[in-house]
Amino acid sequence: MALIVIRGDTMVPLSLIITTASRRRMAAALAAMMFAPAAFAEEIVFKDQGNREVLLAKPAERVVSIVIPMASTVIALDGSTRKLIGMNPTAKSAVVEGILGKIFPEAKDIPSDVTAPNFVPNVEALTAANPDLVIQWGDRGADIVAPITNAGLTTMLILYGTEELTRDYMTMAAKAIGKPERIGELVEWRDRVQKDIEAKATAIPDDKKPNVLYLGRALSDISASGTKGNYNAWSIELAGGKNASAELNGTVSVNKEQIAAWNPDVIFLNAFEAKLNVDWVYNDPILSLTNAAKSKRVYKMPLGGYRWDPPSQESPLSWMWTANLLHPETFKYDLRTEMRTAYKTLYNYDLTDSDIDNILWLKEQGAAADYAQFEAK
16 A cells, blocks of 8 residues: 655655655756856866875966976967966066067066066965966975965976976876866877987997087086986987986086086087077187087077977977987988977967077077078078
């Protein structure tokens, strides 16, 4: 016999009441899923390279990059300057001095008072900017991280040193700003170029690999790096060179006498120091005696959408430039064509011949050995 209950003056089967109540609860649940969790559906959660959970209720719309190269990377991933609201002063100088300020003139107005050049955050300026996400180094001490997290700001920590780390944090950044679809072709490009260079470099005998010195600083101080965990040493070896300063432990100050003792075959000067040029080597009484100077194999790293020394969205171009210079008989990349293709992908920008000349410093170092290969045909 079916159970019944009295509802007002009506006798109603209990099963019907249960069914009706269930339907109401289901409808409420569906409504909740359709509306309140609409934001929940956009929630972004991932582990950063500090092994911390980063939680964003929705894709970050206001990003501050205290890490220098990541400012231009955020612009490249988003395809605009819309989401970048603060950057390191050293990143800002690259925007002003390089072509990114031409491609995105408004980038010159993005504040850079959110941090000192040494990554110490300006918490007052940071909180006033009200960012959804702050990108900071995770391997340079808690002193540059704690002020940000203590202020309650969502922070993504990244690590420097390897290509794998670079691909990983670029992927995290793409996810954080809601552009995960952008990263696939950029990683595929990096992978393809890296493997192509590796395949060709394997045929180069060890005694044909030049000793290459990269100087991270030269004017205010002279600094060089060992091989462990150093991206420049990695890219030099990728392109068939040997790190002339491999004996060093980390990045340290060196003097000109030490450079003369290493007697590098090739010297790469950094693109961070705007007033640094190849004459710093050629006009120096000590450095001018090195093999690199005598054979005119001194080159300043290019400055494109970002400087080509550290890892960035333009790294494959830097690898091809390096490979063509270290072994022009082996590597014959059409760098100007590669640059045009890359800049269209990264920034939706059509490079002119003049743009390319400026990025590669053709006017300043066009007379260097093997540099004519980069001239417009």
